[in-house]
Amino acid sequence: MALQKSFEDIYGITHAASYSKVEVFEPHTSAKVVNIDVYTYVDAAARAAGKRAVHVWHYEYEGDDYDALLSPAVMDPVDTNPIKLIYVKLKTLDEWVGAVDV
Numbered sequence: 376m377a378l379q380k381s382f383e384d385i386y387g388i389t390h391a392a393s394y395s396k397v398e399v400f401e402p403h404t405s406a407k408v409v410n411i412d413v414y415t416y417v418d419a420a421a422r423a424a425g426k427r428a429v430h431v432w433h434y435e436y437e438g439d440d441y442d443a444l445l446s447p448a449v450m451d452p453v454d455t456n457p458i459k460l461i462y463v464k465l466k467t468l469d470e471w472v473g474a475v476d477v
Contacts, residue, residue, distance in 0.1 A: 376462055378474040382415055384429045393429070394419040394477065397461050407441040410434075411461055419477065432470070 399412035
């Protein structure tokens with residue numbers, strides 16, 4: 376699973392089919408903190424070829440934000456994959472408006 380959308384990098388280059396994937400997911404349940412890094416690549420082929428990301432997004436959720444994201448109350452009892460919930464959350468953020476699942 377990943378997200379695709381147009382992305383303009385720091386050099387002003389637009390990557391029309393950028394490919395963004397959750398690469399770091401570090402939940403610390405006892406502290407109710409989760410660290411998430413999303414790497415954005417030029418496209419899916421660049422990631423598959425082992426190219427470097429053109430951008431890294433870092434998110435940290437703690438306390439009530441952690442509960443809202445990963446508590447058992449929000450988890451699907453059939454599919455408890457927290458990464459899927461991360462992608463759902465990302466698409467609610469301004470920087471991911473218009474992103475589609477790929």
